Amino acid sequence: MELISFPSTVARVPPARGAVLMRSRQWQTCIIRNGGIAEPSGMPAPMGQKTQYKDGFFEKAFMSLFARKMGKFASDTKSNNNNNNNNNNNNKSKKGFWDWDYESFVDVSKRVMMGRNRTQQQLVVREVLLSMLPPGAPAQFRKLFPPTKWAAEFNAALTVPFFHWLVGPSEVVEVEVNGVKQKSGVHIKKCRYLENSGCVGMCVNMCKFPTQDFFTNDFGLPLTMNPNFEDMSCEMIYGQVPPPFEEDPVSKQPCYADFCSIATPSSPICPKLQA
Numbered sequence: 001m002e003l004i005s006f007p008s009t010v011a012r013v014p015p016a017r018g019a020v021l022m023r024s025r026q027w028q029t030c031i032i033r034n035g036g037i038a039e040p041s042g043m044p045a046p047m048g049q050k051t052q053y054k055d056g057f058f059e060k061a062f063m064s065l066f067a068r069k070m071g072k073f074a075s076d077t078k079s080n081n082n083n084n085n086n087n088n089n090n091n092k093s094k095k096g097f098w099d100w101d102y103e104s105f106v107d108v109s110k111r112v113m114m115g116r117n118r119t120q121q122q123l124v125v126r127e128v129l130l131s132m133l134p135p136g137a138p139a140q141f142r143k144l145f146p147p148t149k150w151a152a153e154f155n156a157a158l159t160v161p162f163f164h165w166l167v168g169p170s171e172v173v174e175v176e177v178n179g180v181k182q183k184s185g186v187h188i189k190k191c192r193y194l195e196n197s198g199c200v201g202m203c204v205n206m207c208k209f210p211t212q213d214f215f216t217n218d219f220g221l222p223l224t225m226n227p228n229f230e231d232m233s234c235e236m237i238y239g240q241v242p243p244p245f246e247e248d249p250v251s252k253q254p255c256y257a258d259f260c261s262i263a264t265p266s267s268p269i270c271p272k273l274q275a
Contacts, residue, residue, distance in 0.1 A: 199255075
C-alpha cells in the first residue's frame with residue numbers, strides 16, 4: 001500500500017473506483033494500491049511477448065491525464081491497430097477519466113503521430129508536457145536543479161518511481177559522464193511504451209527525443225536516452241548532452257516488422273524517422 005497526501009486546495013482527479021478516500025478540512029489522503037507487473041516471475045516478459053501489468057490508482061491517473069491531453073492533438077481518422085476492444089474515435093472522446101488504460105493511451109499516441117512528420121510529433125509532446133506543469137515551472141526547475149552531479153543523480157532516483165507507469169520497471173545504475181562516475185543512469189528493463197506500441201517511430205519521436213529535448217533545453221539538465229531495439233530495454237543518462245538526430249544511431253533504425261502494425265518492412269529505415 002502507498003500513502004499519498006496533498007492539500008485540499010489543489011485540483012483533484014476524480015476518485016477511482018475501489019480507492020479509499022479519507023477527508024479532513026485541510027488535507028485529503030488517498031490510500032491506494034500500487035500497480036506492477038502481473039507476470040508470475042515478477043519480471044518483464046521475454047522479447048516477442050507482451051508483459052502483463054496490474055495498474056493501480058497512480059498508474060491509471062497518469063495514463064488518463066496524458067491520454068486526455070494528447071487526445072486534443074489526435075487524428076480523427078480511426079486508428080489502424082489490432083485492439084478490437086477500442087470503439088471509434090467519437091466514443092473515445094467521451095471516455096470518463098478512469099476509463100483509460102495503457103492500450104488506449106498508446107492508441108492516442110499513435111493517432112497523434114498520424115499525419116505529422118518527426119518534428120511536428122516532437123512539438124506536440126513538448127506542448128503536452130508543458131501543459132502538465134504550472135506556469136514558470138521550467139525556470140523554477142533550473143533554479144532548483146542546476147546541471148550538477150547531485151541534480152543528475154537526484155532526477156535519476158525520481159525517475160524510477162515516477163516513470164514506472166510509462167516505461168515499466170527500472171533501476172538506477174552507475175554511468176560515466178564527462179569522465180566522472182556517478183549514479184545518474186536509469187536502466188529500463190523492457191520499455192512498456194515500446195513493447196505496447198511495437199513502433200520504432202513512436203519510441204524515437206514520441207518519447208526519446210521529446211524527453212531529451214525537454215530536460216536538456218527546457219529544464220536545463222542534459223539527458224540522453226539510448227533505447228536498445230534488440231531487447232526493448234533503454235538507458236537514460238542524466239547529465240549527458242544528447243547528440244543531434246543525424247548523429248544518433250537511432251536515426252538509422254529500421255521498423256519492427258514483426259511487431260508494428262504500420263511497419264514498412266521494405267524500407268531500410270523506419271519511415272517515421274524521416275523528416
